[in-house]
Amino acid sequence: MPQIEEAQPKYLQIAHYIRDQILRGDLRPGDEVPSERQLAADWKVSRPTAARSLEALSHQGLVEKRQGSGTYVRSLEVNRRARELYGRARQAGKIYTPGEYAVITSAGWLEAPDHVAEALGLVKDRRAVHRRRVTNNQDGPITLSTSWFAPDIGQRAPKLLEPERIQEGALLYVENMTGRQGSYAEDRMCAREATGEEAEDLQLAAGSAVLIVHHVVFDLQDRPLEFAEATYPPHRWAFEQGYPLT
Template sequence: MPEHTDPVPRYRQIAQHYRDRIMGGVLRPGDELPSERRVADEWDVARPTAARALLTLRLDGLTETRQGSGTYVAEVRPRHPRDEHHRPPRSGEGADEPGEHTRIVDADLVEPPADVADDLQLTAAAGGDAPRVVRRRRVVRVGRRVVETSTSWFPAELADTAPRLLRAERIREGTAAYLEQSTGRRAGYARDRAWARTAGTEERRTLGSPEDVAVLVVRHVVYDTTDQPLEAADTIHPPGAAAVEREYPLHPSQRE
């Protein structure tokens, strides 16, 4: 088991270890990965942590599970996100789309939700204090209708050299350009994931939606060119305001 002293969550350390072996050709398509129990034993972690690491690899398309057999390296591996043409969600800090109006609701220092702290790779400060982040919230309207609301979180130390993050006003050039200019850290690539859930109380109030409405959530995590997280952002779309569309080959011979 490799030694790790960095603050990255253990399941991510484990997943990255096997990801590196797969992408480096040490593990070939069809090779079997260790079982959940063996991963837990070798890395001295709980079974749920080992299971989450293996699930991460499967969700990334690097492995596949064969019923009653085990976990194997997938026959077709995706390219690294930085090697693919990636079109991130539209920035909420640049120019509006025609007919839209964006308002920054607030900008402050807060304790992040646990999953956001995880995505930003933040750990407790000395003394056990919870990490802090800059939180920026915005609302986008077309006429009187709210078409999306979003929250962005940035590591708190970025505000030392990029103080406009803490001002409740638009960053017209976009946050990525502003951060590069202010901190020297350039956005390199991003990872997105989406899921549906029931809107929370504050979200329902902002969206003007009934209590039982479902919303689409898109988590957008931006990494700099050294693979360190710069921003995590959740965009909330009410029913009928957004759609997710993908096109992909179904025949193996069409895949590259």
């Protein structure tokens, strides 16, 4: 019979906590991360355990140790995916980090494509609310994404229909307006050539490769709450949680 997995080693729990802070944008490139001494005190672990957590982050390419100074976040081109965006929204009340901003290119009611209708469980009424956005930073566009919501959510969350940014992010806004809490999410990923529209929005050459993520959020009753399709340009890394091999 399968066995229940034990908790991750303490050093990995610490490393993943700091890694999530980096990916959310709470710790930014050039910021100093807590020292071995500070981590040992905060987490109530030994100094060798704290040191191993910083080594794990270094091996992952997220931080660098500067002799006689400390450990600092490296400059990385990272795709901030839904998990990090939601985490930042819940922690800071804002979905984007300083220097990032979204342009809503369209919003309102549309006939849902087949894959969206299937993900949201739409049968008779295929109309759904969509919000299409291009996220930018100081270097230009970094993500193209479209969120879709079922008709009942669109009726209870009117800001979804407006081409204005929602500071806390669409999902947190929907939770507040409907009382339905996001519980877990599932992602499907593939790579393909960008369409003409995607290449234009992301300022890519025609035929460039892009990463596509289909993301579905489920509520506490396992009902789909949001479907989102995100398109990421090449040469930016996406990070996943570490996992055991056995």
